[in-house]
Amino acid sequence: MVDIVELKASDLAAMLCSRVCHDLISPVGAIGNGLEVLNDPEQASMAEFANELIVKSAAQARAKLEFARLAFGASSMAGTEIDTRDAEKVSISFFEGEKADLEWNIAPALIPKTKVKMLLNMLLIAAGCVPRGGTVVVAAEGGVGEERFSITGTGPKTLVPRGVPDLLAGTPEDGRVDAQVIQPFYTGLLARESGMELSLTLEDDKVSFTAVPKVKIEAAG
Numbered sequence: 001m002v003d004i005v006e007l008k009a010s011d012l013a014a015m016l017c018s019r020v021c022h023d024l025i026s027p028v029g030a031i032g033n034g035l036e037v038l039n040d041p042e043q044a045s046m047a048e049f050a051n052e053l054i055v056k057s058a059a060q061a062r063a064k065l066e067f068a069r070l071a072f073g074a075s076s077m078a079g080t081e082i083d084t085r086d087a088e089k090v091s092i093s094f095f096e097g098e099k100a101d102l103e104w105n106i107a108p109a110l111i112p113k114t115k116v117k118m119l120l121n122m123l124l125i126a127a128g129c130v131p132r133g134g135t136v137v138v139a140a141e142g143g144v145g146e147e148r149f150s151i152t153g154t155g156p157k158t159l160v161p162r163g164v165p166d167l168l169a170g171t172p173e174d175g176r177v178d179a180q181v182i183q184p185f186y187t188g189l190l191a192r193e194s195g196m197e198l199s200l201t202l203e204d205d206k207v208s209f210t211a212v213p214k215v216k217i218e219a220a221g
Contacts, residue, residue, distance in 0.1 A: 004170035004192075005177055005185070012189075015182035020068045022179075027064065027097075030057035063093035071120035072186075081110040084140075091123055091138075099133035100155060106140045111147060118190035119149050122209055125164060125184055125200070129207040130155040146213060153207040160202045168198050 007015075030053055037043045037050035067090045070082065088104045095102035102123075111119075119138070126136045134155015142148045166172050167181055168188040177185050191198045196211045 002171040005172060005175065007177060007185075012182070012186070015177070015179045016072050016186065018179035019182055020064075020072060023064050023068065024061055027057040027061040030054075031061070060097040063090070063097055066090045067094040067120065071117055071124065080113055082113050082116040084109050084111060084116070087116050087120060091120065094123075095127070095136070098127050100127055100130045100136045100153065101134070103135060103137040106138060109140075109144075112194065114190055114194045115147060115149075115196070118187060118194055118196065118211060121183065121187035121190060122149065122151055122198075122211065125161075125187060126151045126153045126207065126209055128161055129153045129202075129209075130158055132156045134158065148213070149211040151209040153209070154205055156205070158202065158205045158207050160200055160207060165200055168200060 034050040034054035034057065037046050038054075043050075070087060070090055084106050085108050088106065091102060091104060119140075123136065123138060126138075130136060130153045132155060134153060136151060136153045138149070138151045140147055140149050161184075163173055163181065164184045167177075167184040168191070170185065170188050170192070172181065172185065188198060191211060194211075195214050197214045199208070199210045199212075201208050
């Protein structure tokens, strides 16, 4: 049996910070480019385009930050639970900048923070499984403490990124974790902390991503 990779808290924090910065470089850079155009008298004809670029990029940056705050951060919300409506709000905003469409089929409920963070990170992975667009559907069932989450992604050229299943299991192929692959590794870490078992499969053009309580799997086996 392959041992699960353990990271120091400082290394995990550094890699997650790197991931967030990577996600923000593009929209923040676009804002800077738009401002440069507005400040250049020789590019006055491009002012309208620059304004549109700044507005769009600012919205993307804000959506990514709000999503990252819930998906990666400790969150300033009181208590140990998060309302699924807050998760829905940041997810819808985030997907406005993605190629895929999002269908959120989770009823309002208070769910432990770690499970909500896991779900949001599962959504990030699902978005990467439909790189050319499509539809990502997220759903949940079960009572408090027995939540079962499912995410499906369909679209052209649907895929499961290489190495992601091993990273979710905490057993990367080469035994190493760096900032480029920290997000799926972190998703698996959140699942283990939540007592959940993850499954990511691809069949034809459909990706299925589930998280179920481990006790359910053990009882069935």
